[in-house]
Amino acid sequence: MAEVTAREILSRQSQLEDTRKDYESVWKDVAEYCAPDAPEPLRHAFSAGRSDNQVTRTDRRTRRVYDTTVRTGGRRLAAGLESLITPQNDKWQGLTTAAMDDEETDEEKEWAEKVRDFLFSIRYSPGSGYVPAMQACYANIVRFGPAYLYAEEDFSGRYIRYRSLPVAEVWIARNKWGEVDTLHRRYKRSARVAYQMFGDKLPAKIIEMAKNPKQCDELIEFVHAICPNYDRKVARVGGAPIYLEGPFRSYHVVCQDEKIVKEKDFQSFPVACFNWGRDDGDDYGTSPVIELLTEVREINAVRKGTLRGLQGITDPALALGSKVDWLPPLDPGSRHPGLIDDNGRLMAQPIVTGARPDYAFQYIEQSRNTIQEGLYVNLFQTLVSKPGNQTATEALIRQEEKGALLGPAGSSIQNGLSMQTDRELSILESKGLYEPDSRFVPPQSLQGKSIRVQFTSPLDILRKAGEAKAVVETWSFAAQLAQAKPGVLDNLDEDESLRVFHSAGRAPQSILKRKEEVTEFRAQQARAAQAQQGLAAAQAAAGVAKDAVPAMAQAADAGLIPNLGAAAPQ
Numbered sequence: 001m002a003e004v005t006a007r008e009i010l011s012r013q014s015q016l017e018d019t020r021k022d023y024e025s026v027w028k029d030v031a032e033y034c035a036p037d038a039p040e041p042l043r044h045a046f047s048a049g050r051s052d053n054q055v056t057r058t059d060r061r062t063r064r065v066y067d068t069t070v071r072t073g074g075r076r077l078a079a080g081l082e083s084l085i086t087p088q089n090d091k092w093q094g095l096t097t098a099a100m101d102d103e104e105t106d107e108e109k110e111w112a113e114k115v116r117d118f119l120f121s122i123r124y125s126p127g128s129g130y131v132p133a134m135q136a137c138y139a140n141i142v143r144f145g146p147a148y149l150y151a152e153e154d155f156s157g158r159y160i161r162y163r164s165l166p167v168a169e170v171w172i173a174r175n176k177w178g179e180v181d182t183l184h185r186r187y188k189r190s191a192r193v194a195y196q197m198f199g200d201k202l203p204a205k206i207i208e209m210a211k212n213p214k215q216c217d218e219l220i221e222f223v224h225a226i227c228p229n230y231d232r233k234v235a236r237v238g239g240a241p242i243y244l245e246g247p248f249r250s251y252h253v254v255c256q257d258e259k260i261v262k263e264k265d266f267q268s269f270p271v272a273c274f275n276w277g278r279d280d281g282d283d284y285g286t287s288p289v290i291e292l293l294t295e296v297r298e299i300n301a302v303r304k305g306t307l308r309g310l311q312g313i314t315d316p317a318l319a320l321g322s323k324v325d326w327l328p329p330l331d332p333g334s335r336h337p338g339l340i341d342d343n344g345r346l347m348a349q350p351i352v353t354g355a356r357p358d359y360a361f362q363y364i365e366q367s368r369n370t371i372q373e374g375l376y377v378n379l380f381q382t383l384v385s386k387p388g389n390q391t392a393t394e395a396l397i398r399q400e401e402k403g404a405l406l407g408p409a410g411s412s413i414q415n416g417l418s419m420q421t422d423r424e425l426s427i428l429e430s431k432g433l434y435e436p437d438s439r440f441v442p443p444q445s446l447q448g449k450s451i452r453v454q455f456t457s458p459l460d461i462l463r464k465a466g467e468a469k470a471v472v473e474t475w476s477f478a479a480q481l482a483q484a485k486p487g488v489l490d491n492l493d494e495d496e497s498l499r500v501f502h503s504a505g506r507a508p509q510s511i512l513k514r515k516e517e518v519t520e521f522r523a524q525q526a527r528a529a530q531a532q533q534g535l536a537a538a539q540a541a542a543g544v545a546k547d548a549v550p551a552m553a554q555a556a557d558a559g560l561i562p563n564l565g566a567a568a569p570q
Helices: 006-034 054-064 069-085 106-123 130-143 191-201 204-211 293-314 357-374 377-384 392-430 458-463 465-482 486-491 494-503 515-557
Strands: 093-096 147-153 160-165 170-174 180-190 219-228 234-237 240-243 248-254 259-266 271-274 318-320 348-350 452-455
Touching: 006 069, 006 130, 006 170, 006 180, 006 219, 006 248, 006 259, 006 293, 069 130, 069 357, 069 377, 069 392, 069 458, 093 106, 093 392, 106 160, 106 392, 130 147, 130 160, 130 271, 147 392, 160 392, 180 191, 180 271, 191 204, 191 219, 191 259, 271 392, 293 357, 357 377, 392 452, 465 486, 465 494
Parallel strands: none
Antiparallel strands: 093 452, 147 160, 147 271, 170 180, 180 219, 219 248, 234 240, 248 259, 318 348
């Protein structure tokens, strides 16, 4: 098996940096206009050599950015995406084991819900870092297009820790399916932190720096490379190959010393990669802010000129007469003798250019509307607006329309969430999630089945609103027909209608009885009803027999039934 060297990793890093250069000029403008006060390394990596602190960020914001529409709209879009795709107060994702040739049983659904609830308890546990990491990812998706969430195994009882990787630090490559299978990250850590991460595997010089109070805070540059493990170690048991390593390999390299200080293999790709939108062959994709960048540049230029024009109106330049060789102070209430000539005209007058800033105001307003439309601000406003007096069908139609508008962007983001879930389940499996002594032991029916992700977020509810609407419309139309022909309702399956409507919402599986429980309950009801009918028939027969004896006696006395006395038992 060929060993990967530090020099090969750094050479690959240089290749990836050359590939990404075309994106960086655009990203630099995005960071300038959409995140002017963003801290290092979001901006600093695009402007090497410039100092970056709160003072320079404030100066950059006040001197170079004249309109904040894209920044406020971007924040609202990021918050709106979070509320629709990964809301903190909702179970926005589930698991399923259904296959083309095998329907998922109720027992399997209940098991999948238990595992899902455990996943959510890990994500939203204190200290996991999931919420701030995802919020940073949404901000990067809206601004730059790509975003990266690193799920790292934790050994302190939290199981998993999450953090968002800055876009400026990450370079990627994709496989034949367009999936990210190579990721390089160039980052810096102080000597002290580097020693905490890698210990004695660091070069001796860095170890000395970490232990020296005067040098422990000096920064050391690393490259973290994650790539396919083409030469996995394999063993054969009974002729069948068994891989001893995961399909992905990770290396941490000290750049200056060209030394690998940590290696590890992964069963799943450890970084969830998100995109707003991406064409085939485009590794990094685009974003709504990038698509609006021309409009953003123009509105900033117009705002800058408009401010100068307003200053010319509110504080105009003065034209002075030939006899005036000094500029009088223009304080309110001040007096200036000698500034009126013999004809009563002012010897110092404002220069009026006739500029019309109201034209600029109209253009700015149009540009703001364009930017807000591009950032879905108006759409999110309709999502939070009150529906008014609407029927259930009208509300479902409204939801379906919104789901169609937001669906494409949500699907791209959910691809990354699927990667995240694969990584989480891989970590938990290594910690014994499916072991016999675990409370999450899968049912026997799951042997040989795979687990897939299904999404139940508010966005998915908007998408599935069409199914619920169709069920409601079908039953409503059938009810109208039933007024003329009641038997038409026999064509509809009440149980299946309920399950379809349930699947289009977010109600838990536990509120529904299992199919076999419903079948048994109905069979018991049928047996009870049959027994009740038999008892009623027996009681009726007993009553008839009781009344028949006196009648027969009277008939015998009257001679209507001959030989009755002879037939009677002695």
